Structure formats: structure tokens, C-alpha cells
Amino acid sequence: MTTIALLGAGKIGEALLSGLLQGGRRPEDLLFTERHPERSAELTKRYGVASADVPDAAARADVLFVAVKPQDIEPLLDELAPVVAPDTLVVSLCAGLPTKLFERRLAEGVPVVRVMPNTPMVVGEAMSAISPGRHAEAAHLALVEELLSSVGKVVRVPESQQDAVTALSGSGPAYFFYLVEAMIDAGILLGIPRAVAGQLIIQSAVGAATMLAETGEHPVTLREAVTSPAGTTIMAIRELEKHGVRAALLAAIEAARDRSEELGRAHEVD
Numbered sequence: 001m002t003t004i005a006l007l008g009a010g011k012i013g014e015a016l017l018s019g020l021l022q023g024g025r026r027p028e029d030l031l032f033t034e035r036h037p038e039r040s041a042e043l044t045k046r047y048g049v050a051s052a053d054v055p056d057a058a059a060r061a062d063v064l065f066v067a068v069k070p071q072d073i074e075p076l077l078d079e080l081a082p083v084v085a086p087d088t089l090v091v092s093l094c095a096g097l098p099t100k101l102f103e104r105r106l107a108e109g110v111p112v113v114r115v116m117p118n119t120p121m122v123v124g125e126a127m128s129a130i131s132p133g134r135h136a137e138a139a140h141l142a143l144v145e146e147l148l149s150s151v152g153k154v155v156r157v158p159e160s161q162q163d164a165v166t167a168l169s170g171s172g173p174a175y176f177f178y179l180v181e182a183m184i185d186a187g188i189l190l191g192i193p194r195a196v197a198g199q200l201i202i203q204s205a206v207g208a209a210t211m212l213a214e215t216g217e218h219p220v221t222l223r224e225a226v227t228s229p230a231g232t233t234i235m236a237i238r239e240l241e242k243h244g245v246r247a248a249l250l251a252a253i254e255a256a257r258d259r260s261e262e263l264g265r266a267h268e269v270d
């Protein structure tokens with residue numbers, strides 16, 4: 001059985017740990033490293049998975065998932081460099097960091113796969129985009145695809161698109177949460193109790209997302225079906241257009257893409 005170690009068990013690391021267990025991986029085939037001892041103890045208690053230090057994880061695991069913040073990567077790379085064997089697969093979940101960074105710092109030939117997942121991983125509905133580094137072969141990509149399929153959907157993209165993917169689906173759930181939050185506020189404005197407004201908006205979001213996923217219809221077609229001539233919806237759409245919501249989304253996602261590129265440039269390699 002493949003042994004998998006998660007390096008950094010925060011929000012994404014824990015979501016992956018939990019998803020891999022739900023997908024049938026045994027606790028004894030999983031390990032994690034975590035710099036906060038109380039966090040380690042909590043996770044071991046919750047999932048029955050042992051913690052390890054970085055050299056131990058590198059010695060025992062076939063696959064290392066790197067799930068620390070991009071800003072915390074350098075000390076981890078210092079620890080990993082002397083202990084990662086060339087046949088260990090390194091999978092980075094870090095926003096912005098190019099596979100070249102890992103290839104430059106780790107032993108020659110170490111296969112690296114870059115992944116951009118998202119937090120719906122906690123409910124098995126992640127969208128993960130994967131890209132191979134220079135030494136990653138078809139079998140490595142297939143293994144990463146299989147592992148991430150236990151926590152959601154997976155697509156393959158060229159690494160040159162990963163900063164854009166980070167802005168779209170990596171950060172994407174935050175934009176939907178923001179929209180839901182604003183719509184619940186609108187319910188409060190209109191005098192609906194918060195709990196009822198929440199129920200109305202969340203079920204509308206679930207229904208709309210399910211229609212998008214299951215009907216295969218274009219979002220424009222689905223929106224037009226809600227928008228009756230001289231009805232209520234068109235009055236709201238006019239306000240959204242007047243306030244530049246579409247342009248704001250384009251600019252917001254472009255800014256997120258730029259930040260992902262900037263996070264990578266902080267560790268610039270040729």
C-alpha cells in the first residue's frame with residue numbers, strides 16, 4: 001500500500017487527510033507533520049493518524065503532499081532537501097509556487113506535481129487542477145489523480161495556467177461565500193429574519209449549483225429562464241450591471257492571478 005505523508009496539516013492538509021480516510025485509505029498508511037504540537041495531538045485523536053517529523057515522514061512515505069503556506073516553504077525545503085529520495089513523489093498544494101522551485105531544491109530527478117485544490121475538499125467536492133513538473137511521469141500524474149479523486153473532481157492543466165486556476169477555483173469558493181453573505185444581508189435589509197434568509201439563500205445556491213452541474217446548460221440560459229419580461233429579476237440584473245459587478249469580478253480574479261504569480265516570484269528560479 002502507498003504511504004502518504006501530509007507536510008502541514010492546516011485547513012487543506014486536514015481536509016485531504018479526512019478525504020483520503022473516507023476514500024478507504026487506512027490510518028496506518030497515512031502520516032502528517034505539523035509544527036504545532038497541540039494541533040498534532042488533536043488530529044491524531046480525531047483521525048487515528050500518527051504525526052512524524054519531516055525526516056521520518058520523508059523516509060517512510062512514497063508520496064509527500066506539501067500543504068504549508070507559500071510564505072513558509074523555505075524552512076520546509078531546507079528540512080526536505082537532505083532527506084527526500086529521488087523515488088519519492090512530491091505533490092505541492094501551495095499557491096503560486098512553481099514545480100521548478102522544488103526541483104531546484106530537492107535531489108536531482110525527484111518527481112514533482114503541482115496541484116491547486118479548494119476547500120470544498122472537506123465535503124468531498126474539491127476541484128483540483130494538477131500539472132506535472134519536469135520529472136513527473138504519467139504514472140505519477142495518474143496516482144495524484146487517483147488520490148485527489150477521493151476528495152472531488154480533478155482536471156489536468158499546463159503549469160502555465162496554474163496561477164489563473166488558483167484565482168478561479170482555488171479562491172473561487174470564497175467569492176461564492178462572499179455573495180451568499182451579501183445576499184443574506186439583503187434579506188436582513190428587507191426584514192427577513194437572519195436564519196430564514198440563510199436558509200433561503202443557501203438552498204438557492206445549492207439548487208443553482210446542482211442545475212449548473214447536472215443540466216449541462218449554459219449559465220446564461222439558466223439565468224434567462226429566471227428572468228421574466230418586466231418581472232422582478234430583470235430589475236435586479238439592471239442594478240448589478242449599473243454597479244459593475246461583472247467588471248468587479250473580472251478585476252478581482254485578475255488581481256488574485258497576479259498575487260499567485262507574485263507568490264511564485266518571491267522564490268524566483270530561472
Ligand SMILES: NC(=O)C1=CN([C@@H]2O[C@H](COP(=O)(O)OP(=O)(O)OC[C@H]3O[C@@H](n4cnc5c(N)ncnc54)[C@H](O)[C@@H]3O)[C@@H](O)[C@H]2O)C=CC1
Nearest residue numbers: 008009010011012033034035067068069070076094095117
Ligand atoms: N485554504 C485554501 O482555500 C487553499 C489553500 N491552498 C494552499 O494550501 C496550502 C495550505 O493552506 P491552508 O491549509 O489554508 O493553510 P493553514 O495555515 O491552515 O495550514 C498550514 C499548516 O502548515 C503548518 N506548517 C507550517 N510550516 C510547517 C512545517 N515546516 N512543518 C510542518 N507543518 C508546518 C502550520 O502549522 C499550519 O497548520 C497553502 O500553500 C495554500 O496556498 C490551496 C488551495 C486552497
Ligand SMILES: O=C(O)[C@@H]1CCC=N1
Nearest residue numbers: 095166169170171172
Ligand atoms: O488565498 C490563498 O492564498 C489560498 C490559495 C487559494 C485559496 N486560498
